[in-house]
Amino acid sequence: MAAHGRTSGWPKTSPQYPAHGQQSKYITGPPSGTDRPINLYPLTNYTFGTKEPLYERDNSVQARFARMREEFNKTGMRRSVEGVLIVHEHGLPHILLLQLGTTFFKLPGGELNSGEDEVAGLKRLLTETLGRQDGVPVDWVIEDVAARWWRPNFEPPQYPYIPAHITKPKEHKKLFLVQLPEKALFAVPRNYKLVAAPLFELYDNSAGYGPIISSLPQTLSRRPYFRKLER
Numbered sequence: 001m002a003a004h005g006r007t008s009g010w011p012k013t014s015p016q017y018p019a020h021g022q023q024s025k026y027i028t029g030p031p032s033g034t035d036r037p038i039n040l041y042p043l044t045n046y047t048f049g050t051k052e053p054l055y056e057r058d059n060s061v062q063a064r065f066a067r068m069r070e071e072f073n074k075t076g077m078r079r080s081v082e083g084v085l086i087v088h089e090h091g092l093p094h095i096l097l098l099q100l101g102t103t104f105f106k107l108p109g110g111e112l113n114s115g116e117d118e119v120a121g122l123k124r125l126l127t128e129t130l131g132r133q134d135g136v137p138v139d140w141v142i143e144d145v146a147a148r149w150w151r152p153n154f155e156p157p158q159y160p161y162i163p164a165h166i167t168k169p170k171e172h173k174k175l176f177l178v179q180l181p182e183k184a185l186f187a188v189p190r191n192y193k194l195v196a197a198p199l200f201e202l203y204d205n206s207a208g209y210g211p212i213i214s215s216l217p218q219t220l221s222r223r224p225y226f227r228k229l230e231r
Helices: 061-075 118-130 206-214 216-222
Strands: 025-027 038-040 046-051 078-089 092-100 104-106 109-111 141-151 171-179 184-189 193-198
Touching (some): 038 171, 078 141, 104 206, 109 118, 118 141, 141 216, 184 193
Parallel strands (some): 046 184, 078 171
Antiparallel strands (some): 025 038, 078 092, 078 109, 092 193, 141 171
16 A cells, blocks of 8 residues: 655653544553553554655666675675564554565665664664655654564575574664654655555565565564554
């Protein structure tokens, strides 16, 4: 479904539950004696505008891996971060994805600069990708790591583990759960569409979304905070 038109860690304070009738959903926290909910708000709470196109640094897959090889020889393994932004629509969790063309989907995020903090870097990347143009910042709250993926070679395949024979992975990617504000305005680059994909559409659909995105339903359902969804 198309959408028309970065403090880290869990919240330190006790959760404030909504008044009766307020449109929000909660995913309960780990059963550790401390409630640490993640709020899911309706897709209709968000407004989507457009801004100038955002282009990749490399104009081809070959160029991307050539640059990765060159940078690896200078600074070592590439670090990248991506945000998992969740809303609800028709009573179901949906993940916000960037669509380029008709068949390519990605999570918002990208490469970290050398020595850049992961949380600060993800906030920067989210702002570059979806931040509004009037200077009003989006309150990106970065929660914990949802998944880790490694690229063993200068090739497309990535894995949720480091293969036994690999001693120097070429890229380490972390996926962070992002707590969205209750309402926000996002500006989407004109060369992308922002789509809200339900978990059931992503599940076991590597052909349509790639291995990382299609694994998110299993990844999130294993997390304690995702096991109970309250209406």
